[in-house]
Amino acid sequence: MPLEKVGFEDSLKRLVVPELCVGCGSCVAFCPMKCLEYSDGLPRLVGRCTECGICFQVCPSCGPPQEEIERLIFGRERRTEEEFGVYRRVVVAQTTDRRIREVCQDGGLVTSLLTFALEEGLIEGAIVSCVSEEKPLKPVPKLATTVEEIIECAGTRYVYSPNPLAFREALARRVRSLAFVGTPCQIRALRRMEIIPLKRYASALKLLIGLFCSESFTYEGFVVDGIKRKLGVDPKDVKKVNIKGKVLVTTVEGEVEALPIEDAKKYSWNCGRCGDFSAELADISAGGVGLQGWTLTVIRTERGETLLKRAEEKGLIRVRPVEEEPKAYRILVNLSRRKRRRLLRRR
Numbered sequence: 001m002p003l004e005k006v007g008f009e010d011s012l013k014r015l016v017v018p019e020l021c022v023g024c025g026s027c028v029a030f031c032p033m034k035c036l037e038y039s040d041g042l043p044r045l046v047g048r049c050t051e052c053g054i055c056f057q058v059c060p061s062c063g064p065p066q067e068e069i070e071r072l073i074f075g076r077e078r079r080t081e082e083e084f085g086v087y088r089r090v091v092v093a094q095t096t097d098r099r100i101r102e103v104c105q106d107g108g109l110v111t112s113l114l115t116f117a118l119e120e121g122l123i124e125g126a127i128v129s130c131v132s133e134e135k136p137l138k139p140v141p142k143l144a145t146t147v148e149e150i151i152e153c154a155g156t157r158y159v160y161s162p163n164p165l166a167f168r169e170a171l172a173r174r175v176r177s178l179a180f181v182g183t184p185c186q187i188r189a190l191r192r193m194e195i196i197p198l199k200r201y202a203s204a205l206k207l208l209i210g211l212f213c214s215e216s217f218t219y220e221g222f223v224v225d226g227i228k229r230k231l232g233v234d235p236k237d238v239k240k241v242n243i244k245g246k247v248l249v250t251t252v253e254g255e256v257e258a259l260p261i262e263d264a265k266k267y268s269w270n271c272g273r274c275g276d277f278s279a280e281l282a283d284i285s286a287g288g289v290g291l292q293g294w295t296l297t298v299i300r301t302e303r304g305e306t307l308l309k310r311a312e313e314k315g316l317i318r319v320r321p322v323e324e325e326p327k328a329y330r331i332l333v334n335l336s337r338r339k340r341r342r343l344l345r346r347r
């Protein structure tokens with residue numbers, strides 16, 4: 001794909017100023033001049049920009065259209081009836097590993113696939129999101145290179161985590177094969193990076209796992225105002241946060257406090273222009289809608305299919321057809337439709 005020559009100052013005017021920037025950190029991660037830094041959820045220019053155009057080209061908030069990326073990744077565009085993007089198969093999956101079951105968000109599919117890929121030597125590391133040591137519930141991008149580290153990072157933080165930033169560390173540590181876990185906007189940025197292609201990163205990227213995402217939240221809003229002030233729960237006493245119709249906060253003591261979803265929506269990250277609920281460009285997409293203890297799993301590519309089958313054959317996960325969970329499937333279709341329509345209305 002020919003690179004449009006755009007300097008960062010111009011990107012700022014075209015993306016950050018009109019609030020199109022989602023703060024994913026991809027421009028910072030992939031800037032070859034290392035002239036960008038990430039602070040307060042936004043990229044900042046801190047060095048000399050050579051106007052190479054890469055920051056603009058990897059940005060998930062600008063062209064090319066989704067259909068063009070689909071053709072390059074899947075060899076075809078999404079059919080109209082494929083409401084949640086191009087896919088091969090939809091299943092529900094669950095880990096058989098007790099350590100993962102104790103800490104995962106839904107069925108532990110994501111963490112199981114990562115640990116399996118690492119143990120089988122398919123990857124040397126996984127870019128995921130861990131929790132800040134200083135601020136409980138604050139997510140921080142992380143390059144995990146051991147099974148223990150991957151398991152420590154299981155579970156969902158609903159605050160936005162700019163996972164692409166960890167690519168810099170992966171490059172510095174010469175990690176040659178990587179899996180990436182992230183939100184739909186981040187998966188889109190990485191597909192754009194692959195298409196350019198930025199070879200040193202693209203050749204290392206072996207697997208893209210996308211998380212379903214209605215929206216993400218700010219730390220000050222969701223955690224400080226919502227959980228701490230409104231619910232009166234100290235973030236360091238929180239064992240798990242889950243969103244199932246409302247925000248359910250489980251404490252280490254086992255108590256469950258609920259925050260209405262309408263209250264949480266006030267803390268929204270800059271997600272209003274995203275029309276992708278199910279991470280439509282990932283190899284495998286994962287969510288928990290309509291299920292308890294299982295991950296709703298959309299397999300989109302051959303490499304995603306191969307990995308899932310191998311993990312199932314090894315007995316690391318159990319898999320059932322989605323036909324056994326029609327309600328979960330219906331919610332996936334409805335939420336995908338709703339998010340796509342929201343984007344079309346904003347255009």
Ligand SMILES: Cc1cc2nc3c(=O)[nH]c(=O)nc-3n(C[C@H](O)[C@H](O)[C@H](O)COP(=O)(O)OP(=O)(O)OC[C@H]3O[C@@H](n4cnc5c(N)ncnc54)[C@H](O)[C@@H]3O)c2cc1C
Pocket residue numbers: 103104105106107108109110111112128129130139153154155156157158159160161163181182183211212213214215216217286287288289295296
């Ligand atoms: C911001 C956000 C919003 C979501 N919204 C929905 C939704 O509306 N509906 C739905 O069905 N599912 C949603 N999910 C996905 C869901 O919460 C689970 O992540 C998914 O079902 C996989 O479950 P699991 O047990 O297989 O994952 P696990 O095995 O628990 O692994 C989860 C992985 O996600 C990574 N992670 C955690 N927090 C973040 C973060 N903030 N950003 C990037 N990576 C992270 C972890 O490091 C880990 O690798 C959302 C996830 C996020 C991060």
